[in-house]
Amino acid sequence: MAKKKSFLSLAFIAVLLLAMVTPAVSADSSEQAPHTNAAAANLQSYVDAMQPGWNLGNTLDATGADETSWGNPAVTQELIKKIAAQGYKSIRIPVTWDVHVGAAPGYTIDPAYLTRVQQVVDWAIGENLYVMINLHHDSWLWISKMEQQHDQVLARYNAIWTQIASKFKNHSSKLMFESVNEPRFSDGGTTDENKALQMLDELNVSFHSIVRNSGGMNATRPLVLPTLETSPTQTRMDSLNNTITKLNDSNLIATVHYYGFWPFSVNIAGYTKFDTDTQNDINTTFTNVYNTFTAKGIPVIVGEYGLLGFDKNTGVIEQGEKLKFFEYLAYYLKSKQITPMLWDNGQHFGRTTYQWSDPQLYNMMKTSWSKRSSTAESDLINLKKGASAKDVTVKLNLNGNTLSSIFFGSQQLVQGTDYTLSGDQLTFKAARLTSLISSGMLGVNAVLTAHFNKGADWNFNVILYDTPVLSNVQGTTSSFKIPAVFNGTTLATMEAVYSTGGNAGPQNWTPYKEFAYAFTPSYSTNEISLLPAFFNEVNNGDVILKFHFWNGEMVSYKITKNGTSVTGVTM
Template identity: 50%
Template structure:
């Protein structure tokens, strides 16, 4: 065995470690004060001995910034090395992801202070050195990270783009995990930051953690936990927007009938929040209340109450001293609506306060029929696009054009829910067009988007994005547009003659550059033609792509444009779906279905006289999932108890299922007591 004191030596200067260390972090930096501190460090990594399948190494960490009280150092190996034993630090490594945590005697590092630890490791093939190190979750590059400064509210809000909501967690009833999400961890926040998000909206519901009137004292443990998550986010370069969340409907909605009591409770909460966080850096901002709403009031009355809350919030925070004197404050409209009367009411409030560090916030989930798939809102139609465009234009004209920044505090699609086996409610390509359009509008109208994510986008157990393509559209949309088409699928019958099929290109200002199947470019003329914005695939190309025409997707091709993401086009073989007779109960009824490669677009429900059946009797087209639930793997279509509860006793209801392949299939159901019978047409 040959050893050498300097077989490998690499000196990495590690800067920008942790900013904003205030109280404690779960597994990282703990600062001595609430102010954000400049941080930086360097690491001296040496392989001190190496043999055929193992090696020893020494690591020295030097703190270049403000003092720290605990530390974690993380790195990865590209060639599969592993830590087998560690000394002078606690080994928290997992496979090729190595992690060393401080011990009690070496946890504190003064400015310029150093500490060392060593380890034994295994290797095979190569023993290359780590490319980078992270201290307390932060990539370090040898610089000392100074806290950023914002000259204006517009500048700060722009720096928040894009933002991410850690939804259904600290806002959940029954505790942080009460609605099925795991505890917020530093690893979660590091994943969000690594994806390119620059801010975290931290919804918090306070009611379950309050003492009695008149003080309404916040449980210290709960306030500590909120501070802990805030600290972790700030330490990982995420701005934080902290609010009062579900309290808006839990008790504040009673303000019209209990004005003084509700207002006193609201003011008590904000007084305590303001005091706890008054020395936090500018990267923490406050939002007065989420979706304010009031029982039994007209919108104009609600606007007056929202004004009163926003003014009280402003007075409390500004009067609490410290960094709260010029902290960014975010104020909502009534129910965070983007309707013009509500925008005007909030604008009047902001004008009256004459404070340059105020931002407005509204929420945007797209037009409701499209967002949940009801009333035939199955596609990202011109009408849907125009409604979104006009909403952004209104908000821009009211606020941004007058130098008042706007945060879209929540956005997404209401029907996109990871708890369902069928995600989303909308046809996939139509959903992608929605994300592409929203990202463009926000960039064009200079607004910051904060995605509402209660677990549907980022899997918080695996820390992986559930749908990387959707995430790619959001990433790409920060800087450019992507081309799309009128549809993302071409349906060909399983048996019969295949003919030419056409789609309309939506270039979005880009140049169309052709079609590809993987790395193979399709031949213009033989495989497709383009006339204006009409893209036509030839029968010969479709026959080749469809192959043996097995049910489902036989091939996927890409329409590529001069920028942005390519548009996927799926070649799908299908036959008309077949529905069979069934019986069941109002709480458990499913139609046996052979989908034959097709999928449901929507369902209509009518009585024999033509009137509309089921919930939302103003439309024949029922809401996806709330009334009908396709299960493609199981081969069934379930009808919900909510649907049957709104169906008349003993009257036959004709269901018309619309499929994306273009066909329709009728089916009849009849409710007698709790018994349901179903017959195919």
């Protein structure tokens, strides 16, 4: 996700919380007759051929002096080749133009920068990739001020697109233009939603006119138009649908972004698992997207997708739970003929190593491009040290597949002896599990790999654990680290309530705090840090913390805040 992605959490929290308790209403696909002409069908085929897509994030969209200003290396041709070799068919190249644009009235783009963008585009087209370029963080840097500075913003916007359109007018139709990334006007002071929708319509219409009248391939080049904030809420999609209908152009594509059901996406409010609410959010969102656009002949690209917690680190969401999210999302989007583009700011595919930081996640995504994979209710088999051996039953989500075999390394487990399978109930036998933890080492003792007749494998981590132990500590609101002996398990979430009653800390509508924002564990240094963002919204006095671990255990702890001083004691 982009460095300015955190606004999504704040902008959508009220909407998402409301969705948790109210039924969703799908768009009425009968409101507009479907476009069934050949041109619309051809454009849908174009978008289908873009599957799967990848974002070159936090690079040319960086807001500093050059593409390395946010920490990623300069793009190389080898990187583009490697991405194509991973199986990707399209690449979104976010571009921020702001600091590379001259003063009024010409607003001339630095020729060297425009040439650099063209170089990366040409590398991508050379690898037979579909390519999307846009105005990216310009959206919040200056376009957001449109209500107060209407003429100036529109003149600058028009000038930039006039130059881009001229530069690329003879490029292959595999290059598409996106009018603006995540357009929003709240940063500029706009509070009226209708006003924001009207300004976005004005921008999209102006963009369309500039490109279509610029000659060459631009007369029919596919153009990508976003909803307000690229949000898939119904009112905003309806507004974009009205714009597209008004333009009456069969080469227009709608785009939204999706980072999941917010509480799950950041691990807050106890949403640690890929549960019914999270799955239903996918279903409702993209049924509405389909009914609003795709069913009416308007193709859709999810220009960015992922999980918001990845802004902190990819460990915010437990491994098996994130795998289930990505598997199901890919399946549902494919069923609705919607093409997604993975947001990658460098945390997934190494820009110089050309290796995936999480090969299991990549394999799950890659498999989902063509088929469904089987998953399970968990990828964790927790066994307590010293406890009597018992069989462990795990529910499989077969997704139409069948279990073929289970391996421990190169050794195949024996069905009937090491495990049994009854329908979707997989039972690991106590004797086999006991043998796997015979070393007595706390933590992951074995990885059991389940193979299915189709799709990706699923790993079960066999974990020997003991109850975690926390220790007393003195600290401050800027640095408070609780010594923790994790004893083989990992932290799922944390509750915080005042001893006198009421939820403590940020987002006090829930006792369960946001992972990696209010607290974060460190397994290498054996501590749990309570972060400044947590203490910024904690009153003086006693706060009772409950640490919930993935082994099912909970450990209580009390902190006392007095100004900037904090004391922590076990309970």
